[in-house]
Amino acid sequence: MASTREVLEAIDHGVNRLNSARASFANAGRLAEELARSLSRLDADVQAAQTRALARELSGIAVSIDRAINDVTATRSGAAAFRRT
Secondary structure (H helix, E strand, O other), X not given: OOOHHHHHHXXXXXXXXXXXXXXXXXXXXXXXXXXHHHHHHHHHHHHHHHHHHHHHHHHHHHHHHHHHHHHHHHHHHHHHHHHHO
8 A cells, every 4th residue: 555655755756647648738829829820820821822823924014015005006006107108
């Protein structure tokens, strides 16, 4: 049969392990919160990069449309001048 001292030591050992586990879970919780914040920032950064890329692409399309309009206008002007000759 275990002595009172052995029982108390076993209880102390169990409490120490529980305290260690609690600290580990608290730390894991903080790390999970930090990860969630980091992922949120990363998601915002990715969305911003995608938006900038889309803006560049749309700007390029607008330039292409502008060039096409200028080409059509020049062709029309050339055709009108040709008809007058």
